[in-house]
Structures are given as C-alpha cells and as structure tokens.
Amino acid sequence: MLRPKISIIGAGNVGSIIALQVAQKELADVVLVDVVEGMPQGKALDMSQMSGILHFDAKITGSNNFEDIKDSDIVAITAGVARKPGMTREDLLKINADIIRKSSASIKTFAPEAIVIAVTNPLDIMTQLVFQTTGFKKTKVMGMAGILDSARFAHFIADELKVSPKDISPMVLGSHGDTMVPLPRYSTVSGVPITDFMKPDVIKRLVDRTANGGAEIVGLLKTGSAYFAPGTSVAIMIESILKDQRRILTCSAYLTGQYKLNDVFIGVPVELGRNGIENIVELNLTQLELEALHKSAGIVKKGFDEIK
Numbered sequence: 426m427l428r429p430k431i432s433i434i435g436a437g438n439v440g441s442i443i444a445l446q447v448a449q450k451e452l453a454d455v456v457l458v459d460v461v462e463g464m465p466q467g468k469a470l471d472m473s474q475m476s477g478i479l480h481f482d483a484k485i486t487g488s489n490n491f492e493d494i495k496d497s498d499i500v501a502i503t504a505g506v507a508r509k510p511g512m513t514r515e516d517l518l519k520i521n522a523d524i525i526r527k528s529s530a531s532i533k534t535f536a537p538e539a540i541v542i543a544v545t546n547p548l549d550i551m552t553q554l555v556f557q558t559t560g561f562k563k564t565k566v567m568g569m570a571g572i573l574d575s576a577r578f579a580h581f582i583a584d585e586l587k588v589s590p591k592d593i594s595p596m597v598l599g600s601h602g603d604t605m606v607p608l609p610r611y612s613t614v615s616g617v618p619i620t621d622f623m624k625p626d627v628i629k630r631l632v633d634r635t636a637n638g639g640a641e642i643v644g645l646l647k648t649g650s651a652y653f654a655p656g657t658s659v660a661i662m663i664e665s666i667l668k669d670q671r672r673i674l675t676c677s678a679y680l681t682g683q684y685k686l687n688d689v690f691i692g693v694p695v696e697l698g699r700n701g702i703e704n705i706v707e708l709n710l711t712q713l714e715l716e717a718l719h720k721s722a723g724i725v726k727k728g729f730d731e732i733k
Contacts, residue, residue, distance in 0.1 A: 428483060429453040429667050432494035432536065434528045435504030436465035436487065438649070439544060442656025443501055443663070445472050448483040450660070452667050457487045458494060459504070465489065491531035497539045499666060501569075501659050502528050502555065505545035507650045517546050522732045525551045529558035537561075540701045542662055543568040543677070544655065548601035550728040552677045553690040563679040564701040570601030571675025571692035572658040573651075577638040578607050581631045586622055588614060597635065597675060598692050598708075599721035605692070606717045607632045611708065662697060669699040673706055683707050684718055689729075691722045 431447050433440040436459035444455045457465040465487030472485050486493075494500055505521040525545055532541060532555075541561065543552040552568030559566065574597040583590040592615045599606035609628045612619050619628065634641070642651040665672040676695050680686040683705050684693065694706035710718065 429498040430456065430496060431663060432456045432458060432497040432500045432539075434458050434491075434494070434500065434502045434531075435545075436461070436468055437503060437507075438652035439656045439659070440501070440503040441468050441472070442652055443503070443659045444469070444485055445475070446657060446660035447663055448472065448476075448485050449479055449481050450664065451481050451483045452660075452664055453498065454484040455486070456493050456497070457485065458489070458491060459487075460489060462489055491528075492535055494532065494539075495535045497536040499542065499663055500532050500536055500539045501542045501544060501663070502532075502551075503544045503659075504528055505551075518550060518728055518732060521545050521547075521551060522554060525554050526558055529555045533559045533561075540565045540666060541567070542659055544659055546601070547725075547728055549677045549690045549692070549725040550732070553679075553725070553729050554732065556679060556690065562701075563681070564703070566679065567662075567695070567697075567702055568601070568677030568690060568692075569655070569659045569662060570677050571597055571694075572661060573655050574601060574605050574607070574635060574638070574692070575675055576654055576658065578612065578631065578635040581634055582612065582614070582619055585627065585631060586614065586619075596694070596708075598694075598714075599718050600691060600725050601677065602721075602724070603636055604717075604721040604724050605636050606714065606721055607635050608708075608710075608714060665697040666699060666701065671696045671698040671703055673697075676702070678702055678705055680705070680722075684710070684715065686719065686722050689722045689726055691718070691725060 431453040436457040459465040469485045469487035548570045556566040575595040578595040579593040596608040596611035696703040
C-alpha cells in the first residue's frame with residue numbers, strides 16, 4: 426500500500442519541523458515546496474540522511490515546482506514572512522495575503538481533493554483567505570493555532586505548579602493573537618480545574634503570558650519566530666486526520682452559527698478525522714467568555730475585510 430502524501434508549502438523552520446515529524450512517525454511521504462531555489466531540496470536531503478539514524482522509511486523530497494503537490498492528501502501552508510520584534514500578526518496582513526492567494530490557487534489546481542491546514546500569520550485571517558480562494562468545503566480547510574496556544578498555556582501551568590505537563594489538559598479558544606481566550610475553568614490538572622490550584626491573580630498572569638507567548642519568543646530570538654512547537658502542533662493535526670483518530674483539538678474553523686458566530690474562522694474545539702473537521706464542539710461558555718470570543722472574532726472579521 427502506498428503511503429499518504431503530505432505537501433508543505435514553505436520550507437522554512439516550521440515547514441521543516443512538520444516534514445521531519447511526519448516522516449519520522451512514518452505517517453506519510455512528504456514534499457517540501459518553496460520558491461527559494463535549492464533550499465527545499467537541501468533540507469529534504471539533510472532530513473532524508475537522518476532516516477538511517479532514526480530508522481524511518483518515509484520519503485522526503487524538495488521542490489521549487491508547485492505541480493509536485495499533485496494528489497496530496499493534506500497540504501500545510503507555512504509560507505510567509507515571519508514576525509520581527511515589535512510587529513503584530515496584523516502587520517503581516519498585506520504581505521502574507523498575496524503569498525496565501527498564490528499558494529491556495531496552486532492547491533486548487535494541483536491538489537483539489539486535499540485537506541488544507543493554514544499556518545501562516547495572521548492565522549485566522551489567512552485561513553479564511555484559503556477557504557475563499559480554494560472554494561473547498563469548510564470541513565477541509567482549517568488553521569493551526571489553538572493547539573499551539575494550549576500547549577503554551579499548559580507549559581506555564583505545569584511550570585507554575587511544578588507538576589508534569591503530561592497531566593495538563595488546557596483549553597484556549599479564539600483568534601491566534603492578543604485576543605485569544607484561555608479558559609481556566611476548562612483547563613485541568615488530572616481532571617481538576619486549575620482554579621482549584623491557583624489564585625485568580627496567578628491565573629491571570631499565566632493567561633496574559635499565554636496571549637503574548639509568540640511575541641515573547643520573537644523578542645528573545647531577535648530574528649525569526651517560534652517553530653518547534655508550531656511545527657509539532659501541525660504534525661499532531663496531520664496524525665489525527667490520517668489515522669482517523671478524531672481527537673478533539675482546538676483549530677481555526679469556519680463557524681456557521683456555533684457560538685452565535687457566522688462566516689468567520691476562529692479557534693474552537695473540533696473533532697479531527699479522515700474527512701477533516703468531523704464536528705465542531707460547542708462548549709457551554711459564560712457570558713463574559715462568549716463576549717471575549719466575539720471580540721476576538723471581530724478582530725478577524727475586520728482584518729479579512731481589509732484584504733477583501
């Protein structure tokens with residue numbers, strides 16, 4: 426039986442981490458595509474030479490030709506300009522919109538049956554642009570954000586409580602940015618809400634640090650942005666889809682009335698299976714939580730209107 430095919434548009438740090446993890450787990454054969462001549466080929470060759478060390482059989486190839494994404498089961502788009510210190514995700518809007526339009530057009534032409542995972546920032550806005558440009562079903566277009574935001578929240582919780590991150594089940598909704606909506610009462614340590622472990626002021630500090638988690642890393646790196654955790658988050662999504670695990674993961678999904686929101690991509694819990702988004706999970710939110718989610722969605726709508 427032939428392995429599934431995963432294509433990654435953008436052979437930068439995030440794309441490379443995705444490629445390596447997918448290949449190492451032998452989930453699929455991988456094609457790295459980038460406009461920079463030689464870069465995807467060089468990274469693919471370097472990673473392929475790890476196969477004898479890590480003992481995987483999946484193939485990794487590099488290309489500058491978008492036609493090589495043909496017949497992909499899943500395409501992840503990581504191409505785009507990374508944030509620089511002091512730059513918000515919204516500052517990237519106009520720069521990355523053109524890249525996303527071109528990438529989406531190629532996917533529509535060469536991989537019309539693929540499930541698409543957008544990773545480029547501003548994430549939710551770019552995901553909606555992929556959806557509009559490809560014309561694919563809403564179940565087959567999604568954005569990676571909530572898994573990363575939740576992972577950051579989990580790390581901060583575990584670090585604060587001095588417990589294993591394995592026991593943390595975090596929940597973060599909303600846009601991938603400053604208006605994300607971490608939910609402390611749905612975030613647990615071995616099933617117990619973190620509100621039973623920490624005082625409100627401590628939780629607020631962790632929530633604020635989570636909301637600025639990406640900017641904190643950008644500030645430390647000086648040049649570039651996070652890639653280990655983002656790439657791993659995409660690989661988790663790919664695994665859930667290809668193995669039909671139907672894991673409940675927070676992804677940027679198109680809402681059609683859920684959470685009283687329409688015609689917007691925003692981070693919510695979804696079941697990820699072989700058909701993409703199998704189901705959107707609606708949590709019972711308080712009025713304040715719902716208002717925060719609507720505020721977050723409003724920022725996404727405003728940004729998308731700017732590029733329309």
